[in-house]
Amino acid sequence: MTDTREELETRGPTNGPPPLLRFVAAKIGGGVVSLFLVAVLGFFLFRVLPGDPARTMTRSTPVSAEQLAALRHRFGLDQPLYLQFRDFLLNLLHGDLGTSYIYNRPVAELILERIGPTVLLGGTATVAAVLVGLWMGTRAAWRQGGPVDRWFTSVGLTLWSVPTFWLGLLLLMAFGVGVGPLPGLFPVAGMSSPDVPAGVVARVLDVAHHLVLPCLTLVAVIYAQFMMVMRTSLLEEMGAEYLTTARAKGLREDLVRRRHAVPNALLPTVTLIFLHLGLVVAGAITVETVFSWPGLGLLTYEALRVPDLPLLQGTFIVLAGSVIVMNVLAELIYRFLDPRVRES
Amino acid sequence: MNPILRMDGVSVTYRGSARPRQAVTDANLTLEAGATLGLAGESGCGKTSLALAVLRLLPRSAEVDGTILLDGRDIERLTWGGLRAVRWASASVVFQGAMHALNPVRTIADQIAEPIRLHSSERLSAAVLRARVVELLEQVEIPGRRRDAYPHELSGGQRQRVMIAMALACEPRLIIADEPTTALDVVVQAQVLSLLRQLVAERGIALLMISHDLSVLAASCRRLAVMYRGRLVEEGPARRLASSPEHEHTRALATAFPTIGDTGSRYPGAGEPAGETGSARRALLSAEGVSVVFEDRYRNRVPAVRGVDLEVTGDEILALVGQSGSGKTTLARTLLGLRRPDAGVVYYDGRPLPTSGRRLRDFRGNVQLVLQDPTGALNPRHTVYEAVAEGLRVHGGAADEATRVREALEAAELRPAEEFTGRFPHELSGGQRQRVVIAGALVLRPRVLVADEPVASLDATVRGEILALLLRLRRERGVSSLVITHDLGLAWNIADRVAVMRAGGIVESGPVERVLLEPEHEYTTELLAAVPSFERSVS
Numbered sequence: 021m022t023d024t025r026e027e028l029e030t031r032g033p034t035n036g037p038p039p040l041l042r043f044v045a046a047k048i049g050g051g052v053v054s055l056f057l058v059a060v061l062g063f064f065l066f067r068v069l070p071g072d073p074a075r076t077m078t079r080s081t082p083v084s085a086e087q088l089a090a091l092r093h094r095f096g097l098d099q100p101l102y103l104q105f106r107d108f109l110l111n112l113l114h115g116d117l118g119t120s121y122i123y124n125r126p127v128a129e130l131i132l133e134r135i136g137p138t139v140l141l142g143g144t145a146t147v148a149a150v151l152v153g154l155w156m157g158t159r160a161a162w163r164q165g166g167p168v169d170r171w172f173t174s175v176g177l178t179l180w181s182v183p184t185f186w187l188g189l190l191l192l193m194a195f196g197v198g199v200g201p202l203p204g205l206f207p208v209a210g211m212s213s214p215d216v217p218a219g220v221v222a223r224v225l226d227v228a229h230h231l232v233l234p235c236l237t238l239v240a241v242i243y244a245q246f247m248m249v250m251r252t253s254l255l256e257e258m259g260a261e262y263l264t265t266a267r268a269k270g271l272r273e274d275l276v277r278r279r280h281a282v283p284n285a286l287l288p289t290v291t292l293i294f295l296h297l298g299l300v301v302a303g304a305i306t307v308e309t310v311f312s313w314p315g316l317g318l319l320t321y322e323a324l325r326v327p328d329l330p331l332l333q334g335t336f337i338v339l340a341g342s343v344i345v346m347n348v349l350a351e352l353i354y355r356f357l358d359p360r361v362r363e364s
Numbered sequence: 365m366n367p368i369l370r371m372d373g374v375s376v377t378y379r380g381s382a383r384p385r386q387a388v389t390d391a392n393l394t395l396e397a398g399a400t401l402g403l404a405g406e407s408g409c410g411k412t413s414l415a416l417a418v419l420r421l422l423p424r425s426a427e428v429d430g431t432i433l434l435d436g437r438d439i440e441r442l443t444w445g446g447l448r449a450v451r452w453a454s455a456s457v458v459f460q461g462a463m464h465a466l467n468p469v470r471t472i473a474d475q476i477a478e479p480i481r482l483h484s485s486e487r488l489s490a491a492v493l494r495a496r497v498v499e500l501l502e503q504v505e506i507p508g509r510r511r512d513a514y515p516h517e518l519s520g521g522q523r524q525r526v527m528i529a530m531a532l533a534c535e536p537r538l539i540i541a542d543e544p545t546t547a548l549d550v551v552v553q554a555q556v557l558s559l560l561r562q563l564v565a566e567r568g569i570a571l572l573m574i575s576h577d578l579s580v581l582a583a584s585c586r587r588l589a590v591m592y593r594g595r596l597v598e599e600g601p602a603r604r605l606a607s608s609p610e611h612e613h614t615r616a617l618a619t620a621f622p623t624i625g626d627t628g629s630r631y632p633g634a635g636e637p638a639g640e641t642g643s644a645r646r647a648l649l650s651a652e653g654v655s656v657v658f659e660d661r662y663r664n665r666v667p668a669v670r671g672v673d674l675e676v677t678g679d680e681i682l683a684l685v686g687q688s689g690s691g692k693t694t695l696a697r698t699l700l701g702l703r704r705p706d707a708g709v710v711y712y713d714g715r716p717l718p719t720s721g722r723r724l725r726d727f728r729g730n731v732q733l734v735l736q737d738p739t740g741a742l743n744p745r746h747t748v749y750e751a752v753a754e755g756l757r758v759h760g761g762a763a764d765e766a767t768r769v770r771e772a773l774e775a776a777e778l779r780p781a782e783e784f785t786g787r788f789p790h791e792l793s794g795g796q797r798q799r800v801v802i803a804g805a806l807v808l809r810p811r812v813l814v815a816d817e818p819v820a821s822l823d824a825t826v827r828g829e830i831l832a833l834l835l836r837l838r839r840e841r842g843v844s845s846l847v848i849t850h851d852l853g854l855a856w857n858i859a860d861r862v863a864v865m866r867a868g869g870i871v872e873s874g875p876v877e878r879v880l881l882e883p884e885h886e887y888t889t890e891l892l893a894a895v896p897s898f899e900r901s902v903s
Contacts, residue, residue: 262464
């Protein structure tokens with residue numbers, strides 16, 4: 021039968037660049053366009069805010085009209101909007117995000133300084149939450165309706181619904197300040213103590229000690245979403261016929277789960293995880309504020325109080341940009357995990 | 365000889381939330397080593413429950429009574445560890461619809477190697493495993509270099525071959541094949557069946573094959589058993605069951621599948637267009653030199669339909685027959701105006717098809733589509749009334765909506781209509797659902813029905829009723845039908861004319877008797893040879 025022979029031949033590309041390259045180029049291209057739109061939005065969003073930046077900067081000291089004009093000239097605020105926008109874009113291309121009003125230092129420098137602590141806190145918390153959530157979701161789904169499922173689901177949903185700052189304050193009081201006989205076990209603010217002995221190990225331990233409470237707060241609040249998505253996804257796979265095939269082959273139940281059900285159920289969680297990694301930078305604003313963690317979240321909070329327009333604009337671009345970058349990454353990685361997506 | 369499988373008084377009961385449902389009642393079966401047994405029955409008769417009970421693969425809610433001896437061992441008494449050792453090593457399973465029975469994210473080599481590694485007493489090196497997998501793949505005529513393919517990269521027939529290779533992996537003494545060819549078209553079905561038949565015969569493996577299609581079983585098994593409502597009603601040599609069935613259900617199953625050439629299989633009214641007048645014989649829906657080209661992911665232009673001329677005259681039933689991938693569905697979509705042809709013209713009632721707007725909508729009111737799977741075609745949250753009335757509303761509504769819906773339901777033989785209007789799809793049987801889909805088409809009073817595999821997902825007995833309905837609609841309301849199918853028997857059942865399609869072109873067309881009994885094109889002969897029938901049953 022000639023038809024069968026034909027379809028057995030491997031089909032391959034005959035012209036144009038390989039599909040993988042095209043796919044990657046298309047995704048990255050899309051990401052760059054989104055980033056540009058974010059920059060545009062960032063610029064105009066903060067220009068339509070009420071209030072005169074020059075007056076904000078000089079709130080505490082009396083200044084003359086000439087001094088105000090000089091200040092406006094220095095920050096380029098006396099230029100027409102389109103020229104300001106052009107300069108803003110050109111500077112952005114050079115990595116220049118302007119100068120902060122309150123710190124009187126380049127915004128890019130400030131952000132770079134603060135991004136490390138944020139990634140440390142958000143990254144640790146997200147990784148921990150993903151691990152805990154996926155494990156709990158798997159356990160809950162495998163015995164749907166059982167006691168484990170009921171406990172995991174209700175506790176997870178309760179914590180998910182708790183306001184972050186409230187939980188943070190509670191933990192801070194219980195374990196930071198100490199309640200009753202309980203002494204304060206963990207530091208309440210900042211990322212390091214001033215009186216740390218020299219040596220790498222001691223410094224690392226000190227930072228880890230400071231990290232416990234904010235990290236715990238974040239994990240408690242966000243792990244539920246990974247758990248619920250994993251649970252639903254695995255429940256959907258549980259009825260799949262290939263699991264019957266796997267059982268018929270004589271596989272132990274835990275191998276059926278580990279080798280066959282979980283890899284398929286993980287696919288939908290990948291998108292969620294990467295979307296969340298994008299939010300790592302932004303998501304920690306409340307926690308950083310509660311625990312005075314010297315990260316981007318705290319910086320944004322400080323910039324908002326003034327408001328410090330260039331700084332806000334800079335953090336806005338970095339936060340939104342990280343979401344876009346992670347999204348593009350998620351799509352690229354998904355393609356390698358799911359052979360079916362590779363085809364389309 | 366020791367029987368490889370013995371079932372004594374086996375019953376399967378599902379303990380649901382409501383009342384327990386007995387799926388199998390007191391089944392007794394014996395299968396000698398190396399023998400072949402076909403288990404026939406309609407959906408829900410308990411045949412799959414009985415087969416899965418052999419390896420204790422039923423869900424927790426199922427309770428099995430009686431004794432099942434597999435290779436002399438009592439399955440119910442085995443420990444879990446003992447059971448796992450027996451699974452696949454003593455008996456393996458070829459599941460229905462291999463798309464879902466294979467893990468989509470793992471390569472086929474990986475999935476075939478898994479049971480070998482699991483049941484082997486020693487640790488096998490990667491090279492040995494790979495060699496064994498390639499050998500197995502080549503036995504089922506899949507080139508070894510395709511071993512790293514994922515299931516979705518293979519065609520339906522190839523996936524079923526992979527399932528067979530997997531079933532052979534541990535050299536079991538029994539293979540249970542559950543509807544192994546149901547989703548495949550005739551030619552591929554014939555290939556898969558002959559491969560399976562040959563492989564089990566060569567190795568002396570016993571085969572328990574389950575199907576709703578008696579002719580498929582007769583083509584592969586020496587003995588047949590027929591199940592009806594959970595009971596085995598008849599068992600015997602395939603020849604005898606085919607020639608002189610004793611139980612009336614066996615007879616019903618046997619007659620539901622047509623024998624091409626047997627005038628008894630032609631439904632009354634088939635081949636007799638009612639109106640022989642000039643106006644009725646005019647082409648109602650026709651294609652002239654229609655071509656459709658798709659672009660694949662490498663931007664290659666793949667012709668799906670190549671320069672097809674086809675006409676459906678008023679008052680006729682035309683069967684468009686071809687294998688999957690022959691372009692028949694694409695052609696139908698083009699005729700319906702769902703896709704514009706890349707070349708050629710589609711005419712309706714003598715005028716080219718309108719391309720947009722109100723006139724295209726009017727055209728669609730006259731030419732209605734009936735899909736293959738009624739379960740997927742109906743919105744589960746719409747009542748029967750809403751499902752049928754939707755077409756009317758899309759076409760601007762009708763003042764007498766309720767009357768029109770009732771009329772359409774009755775025309776589709778859902779009587780009395782009042783009893784069905786408030787029901788939801790899940791409360792209906794498969795045949796009733798397909799009638800609702802047909803009523804949804806009829807409510808617009810179309811002149812042509814385009815039916816894409818209208819009975820492929822239905823049981824044998826229901827199939828006959830739906831086909832008879834198409835004939836009655838033609839006789840009583842003058843509705844023409846274009847039936848798209850891979851089933852030549854269906855064409856023989858009801859069509860006046862048949863057009864055979866292959867690789868996007870029509871190779872032969874003409875009156876059913878002429879094309880199916882004296883085929884001119886070799887491809888038609890090939891298709892006819894692939895149709896399983898009792899005449900060619902194994903002895």
